[in-house]
Amino acid sequence: MAMESTPNIVGVDLFCGAGGLTHGLVRGGINVKAGVDLDPSCRYPFEENNEAVFLERDVNDLSPEALAPYLEQGDFSLLAGCAPCQPFSSYSQSGRSKKRGMDWQLVSNFGRLVQGLQPDLVTMENVSQLAGHKVFEDFLGYLKGYTVRWSVVECIKVGIPQSRRRLVLLASKLGAQGLELEYDPAVPARTVRDEIENLPPIAAGEQHSQDPLHIACSLSEMNLKRIKASKPGGTWRDWDPELVAPCHRKESGSTYPSVYGRMEWDVPAPTITTQCFGYGNGRFGHPVQDRAISLREAAMLQTFPQSYKFAPDDETIRFNRLGRLIGNAVPVRLGEVIGKTLVNHVRMTQGEIAVPSPAHHGRLF
Structure with a gap:
């Protein structure tokens, strides 16, 4: 049997912070080219631990043209990020000097960049409360033309030793096959x-x-x-x-x-x-x-x-x-599971591997 090749998926991580999501995506097989954050404290950990460029920029002011060169370096492109939601996060607090108030601009600007760049793949990790707000419905509106899967994930089910619930969204222009996080329900929770x-x-x-x-x-x-x-x-x-x-x-x-x-x-x-x-x-x-x-x-x-x-x-x-x-930070393990899911999704949609047997996988979506 021929070895499965890893598709050349390149990505940009918006709101990258110290690099938790980036580090996980890389472990999962994604070639992250750049991370964006307006907190200068993130530069050292992001660049020291990841082979990617740190862009000290405010996503609210970022143009699609500024990111396009990073997404043109592979066969498939991914725009990823954990857009901090102002009522639930510290994005506007110490180290992030541009205070925006109690609004949802960051999520909306993530959507604006998706609309302008039209990457093959999109993933957003966020607080579970986001699903109950209109801004999330608006964000889904930016994903016309994509197959979208999202759900609230119990992090202990994917190998994270925390009681933590996060919303995870996956979107793809390549189709629906394999576009769901998978986990092995037989593996005990880490402690x-x-x-x-x-x-x-x-x-x-x-x-x-x-x-x-x-x-x-x-x-x-x-x-x-x-x-x-x-x-x-x-x-x-x-x-x-x-x-x-x-x-x-x-x-x-x-x-x-x-x-x-x-x-x-x-x-x-x-x-x-x-x-x-x-x-x-x-x-x-x-x-x-x-x-x-x-x-x-x-x-x-x-x-x-x-x-x-x-x-x-x-x-x-x-x-x-x-x-x-x-x-x-986004837990590294969650980023890794997302990365592996997207790599396998691309393989499936490109006909490189068969659909895995459901007997060996649990679905979070």
């Missing part, structure tokens, strides 16, 4: 233990000598007492009364049961957010070590490889900046 148990232990406030990103925030004396009193999977309600914060003693505080929590080894992590490095910001305590998870652990729970570099080794680690890059 916190699977991802980070083998990292060397560090204390709160400590940075590992061999990995600058394996660094944990310092804890106050009170928070050190609190985390020592915390059980994996428990809450602040497990503590002795003198450890409970005054705001939680009030009736209104009962609505925040998931702050000051520890992760559990043998279940997926909670959704990794931009504040995941802070013990008091959610269930971000390490399962057994008396500290919040490190930035490296957060990145690995986002399925970045342990070797992924977010800052030069000699640069001072800034938790807020790197936490934002990590928390805002």
